[in-house]
Amino acid sequence: MCFNETNGRISKLMSMIKALPINLSNLQKTVLQQIVRGTTNPYRLVRRAKLILAAASGESNSSISRRLELDRVQVRQWRSRWFEEREKLSAAEEQQVTEKALMVLIKGILSDRPRPGTTKSFTVEQVVQIVEIACEECEKSDRPVSHWTPSELADEAIKRGIVEKISPRSVGRFLKRSDITTTSRSLLVNAKIDDPLKFKKQVKYICELHQEAKTLLEQGIHLISTDEMTGIQALERLFPNKRIKPKQVEKIEFEYERHGTLSLIANWDVARGKVVSPSIGPTRTEQDFSEHIQRTIKIDEKAEWIFIVDKLNTHKSESLVKLVAESCGITIDLGRKGKEGILQSMDSRADFLSDESHRIRFVYIPKHTSWLNQIECWFSILVRRLLKRITVRSTEELSQKILNFIDYFNQHFAKPFVWKFKGFKDHK
Numbered sequence: 374m375c376f377n378e379t380n381g382r383i384s385k386l387m388s389m390i391k392a393l394p395i396n397l398s399n400l401q402k403t404v405l406q407q408i409v410r411g412t413t414n415p416y417r418l419v420r421r422a423k424l425i426l427a428a429a430s431g432e433s434n435s436s437i438s439r440r441l442e443l444d445r446v447q448v449r450q451w452r453s454r455w456f457e458e459r460e461k462l463s464a465a466e467e468q469q470v471t472e473k474a475l476m477v478l479i480k481g482i483l484s485d486r487p488r489p490g491t492t493k494s495f496t497v498e499q500v501v502q503i504v505e506i507a508c509e510e511c512e513k514s515d516r517p518v519s520h521w522t523p524s525e526l527a528d529e530a531i532k533r534g535i536v537e538k539i540s541p542r543s544v545g546r547f548l549k550r551s552d553i554t555t556t557s558r559s560l561l562v563n564a565k566i567d568d569p570l571k572f573k574k575q576v577k578y579i580c581e582l583h584q585e586a587k588t589l590l591e592q593g594i595h596l597i598s599t600d601e602m603t604g605i606q607a608l609e610r611l612f613p614n615k616r617i618k619p620k621q622v623e624k625i626e627f628e629y630e631r632h633g634t635l636s637l638i639a640n641w642d643v644a645r646g647k648v649v650s651p652s653i654g655p656t657r658t659e660q661d662f663s664e665h666i667q668r669t670i671k672i673d674e675k676a677e678w679i680f681i682v683d684k685l686n687t688h689k690s691e692s693l694v695k696l697v698a699e700s701c702g703i704t705i706d707l708g709r710k711g712k713e714g715i716l717q718s719m720d721s722r723a724d725f726l727s728d729e730s731h732r733i734r735f736v737y738i739p740k741h742t743s744w745l746n747q748i749e750c751w752f753s754i755l756v757r758r759l760l761k762r763i764t765v766r767s768t769e770e771l772s773q774k775i776l777n778f779i780d781y782f783n784q785h786f787a788k789p790f791v792w793k794f795k796g797f798k799d800h801k
Contacts, residue, residue: 392449393456395428400466402426404476408483421451421483428452451483458482465501471508474501477551495536495543502535503544504551521555523548564741572739577796579681579738579745584792586644594677597649597669598641598748601657601685602755607632607771610764625762633768637775638665641748643681646789648751648779653772663692670700670733678733681746688735689723691716697725701732747790754782 397405408414408422420441427437434452438445465478481497506529511518514529523541530536530544548555566572582589586596610626617623636657640649650672652665670678682688691710698707708714715725726735738745759778765771 392428392434393452395425395452395455396459397425397429398463398466400472400475401462401479402429404472404479407476408480417485418480418483422479424448424451425455425483428455454482461497470501470505473508473551473553474504477501477504477547480550495539495547499530499535500547502533503530503539503547504553506530506533507548507553507555520558526555564739566739573797575737575739576742576745579736580792580794580796582679582681582736583643583747583790584795586789589679590644592677594679595673596643596679596681598643598681598746599666599669600639600683600743600746600748600752601662602637602639602752603634603657605635605637605760605771605775607634607765607768608763609766614762614764623762629764632766632771635768635771635775636661638662639748639751639779640669641751643747644789645787647783647787651776651779653775655768657687659687659690659692662687663690663696666693667696667700676732680733680735682735682737683743683746684723684737684740686719688737689719689726691722693735694722694725697731697733703731747792750790 405422405426409419409426411419420443424437424441424443427440428434428448432440434445434448437443438448441448462475462478462482465475470478478497478501481500503526506514507521507526511521511525516525516529518525523545526544526548527539527541530539582596589596608629609632611628611630612626614626615624633655635653635655638652638657638661640651641647642649650665650669652661652668654661666680670676687693694707694716697703698705706714708716710716711718715721723735723737727737728734743749755775755778759774763771763774765774
């Protein structure tokens with residue numbers, strides 16, 4: 374019997390073997406999808422995760438083999454491996470392990486087994502338990518520290534009897550593999566919302582404005598996102614930067630001399646995706662903001678204007694109320710600031726400025742939702758592309774460089790932001 378005939382019979386026989394069924398829980402499916410989307414995961418791990426997801430969806434071994442460019446023997450091998458570990462996965466979920474811990478377990482299942490001759494120092498279960506400790510509060514283990522270190526985690530793992538011995542370096546390797554960092558942190562703001570329903574309505578309304586910006590412009594209505602960037606420092610580096618070289622990053626001089634600060638009041642045209650009528654000066658007072666709005670509406674004096682702003686005091690000022698009243702031809706008595714009428718308080722002034730019947734009006738974003746104001750996205754671009762590495766000798770030079778960057782951005786990069794967020798769910 375020739376080799377080709379024998380090989381053909383083996384392939385036919387293998388194709389007749391019934392594929393093992395793969396059933397995934399919602400959490401397992403979520404973790405596998407995260408592995409597939411992970412940009413730093415090894416290619417082999419991603420492909421194996423895709424294999425299990427495809428098997429769970431009912432795809433045949435032959436189809437998976439062709440699509441993922443794997444041998445059918447490999448497809449059956451990994452399907453079998455997952456099938457063998459199904460009870461271990463179910464047990465882990467019954468113990469209500471964290472998503473991070475389950476990620477470690479699944480990565481272990483989809484990883485290559487040790488080659489013959491090598492011994493595995495720690496089991497997957499031990500690694501999962503150590504990762505679980507890293508996700509706990511230190512006080513639970515009677516340790517008066519703010520966060521875990523690899524040394525303390527190693528000591529705690531030994532103390533709890535998880536392992537007989539383990540080095541901090543091994544613990545650090547387990548944490549890195551699990552994408553857990555115990556020594557870094559970021560700030561989180563839990564905003565206090567007095568009226569959740571009103572909050573959701575306002576967020577939804579602002580999102581709708583962003584998505585309808587082009588339609589509004591066709592109707593002659595300018596939708597403008599406005600805010601201030603304050604305290605922009607005019608820094609002069611004491612020595613020139615060292616430019617990038619092959620295998621070397623740019624090196625920026627650490628020491629500098631300050632030459633004052635500036636404030637930028639900027640408008641982002643939501644429909645056109647460009648910055649219009651910027652104002653740069655040493656302050657950002659009530660008068661500065663009012664004059665900035667006045668210069669902005671002069672671009673198209675007869676058009677309607679909607680300004681999206683935060684709830685800063687200067688955005689609900691007496692000067693702004695008088696400007697809007699004069700520009701819209703409103704002749705009613707405005708009252709007196711702090712005494713009576715529209716000018717009485719910030720709330721009364723804000724109600725007037727946000728009146729939808731006015732040709733010029735302001736929409737106020739809720740507290741702690743600066744991400745709703747698109748100008749904040751452009752401020753981030755300004756910092757990354759210019760301010761982060763700039764060196765100037767005066768505030769005048771700084772001002773000119775900012776204006777030059779705005780012109781450059783508008784000419785070459787003007788493009789509306791793609792706004793996909795439509796508001797929070799369960800909105801009524």
